Amino acid sequence: MALERTFSIIKPDATKRNLTGAITAKFEEAGLRVVASKRIHLTKAQAGVFYAVHKERPFYDELCEFMSSEPIVVQVLEGENAIAKNREVMGATNPAEAADGTIRKEFALSIGENSVHGSDAPETAKEEIAYFFSGLELVG
Numbered sequence: 001m002a003l004e005r006t007f008s009i010i011k012p013d014a015t016k017r018n019l020t021g022a023i024t025a026k027f028e029e030a031g032l033r034v035v036a037s038k039r040i041h042l043t044k045a046q047a048g049v050f051y052a053v054h055k056e057r058p059f060y061d062e063l064c065e066f067m068s069s070e071p072i073v074v075q076v077l078e079g080e081n082a083i084a085k086n087r088e089v090m091g092a093t094n095p096a097e098a099a100d101g102t103i104r105k106e107f108a109l110s111i112g113e114n115s116v117h118g119s120d121a122p123e124t125a126k127e128e129i130a131y132f133f134s135g136l137e138l139v140g
């Protein structure tokens with residue numbers, strides 16, 4: 001299979017606890033290469049645009065508040081089957097249900113403060129990468 005790219009966020013609960021390196025190591029150990037990375041601090045409005053798909057859900061306001069509470073690290077990960085591989089390494093959304101060895105099992109605090117985001121499909125990966133990175137920032 002050809003190389004695929006996916007979009008990842010190391011969320012505020014993780015950057016705050018200095019877990020950026022430990023989480024990035026998990027990606028690299030799984031064969032995912034970091035081809036772009038930056039630390040940013042979203043406004044609540046910017047988080048709201050990113051999570052617009054969830055705007056009718058009861059946790060939307062809390063999620064946008066959380067995602068703008070501290071800096072995050074946004075990354076583009078590349079590898080074979082990168083979207084599925086990244087979601088496998090992240091583990092289930094709820095850390096109580098995440099498999100051993102996954103990022104969320106090891107690091108997440110709760111279903112909301114769950115340390116990482118990863119794109120769920122090729123179309124969303126493309127949109128999410130374009131929302132955060134310009135072509136000049138993407139080095140193959």
Ligand code: RTP
Pocket residue numbers: 059063092093111112113114116117118119120
């Ligand atoms: P993500 O989008 O962050 O990679 O996570 P996901 O696909 O596993 O989860 P999704 O259903 O897309 O939800 C997005 C994020 O919203 C927060 N959430 N809170 N309080 C709750 O019940 C609840 N449910 C979801 C989580 O931060 C989740 O990652």
Ligand code: MG
Pocket residue numbers: 118120
């Ligand atoms: Mg999702």
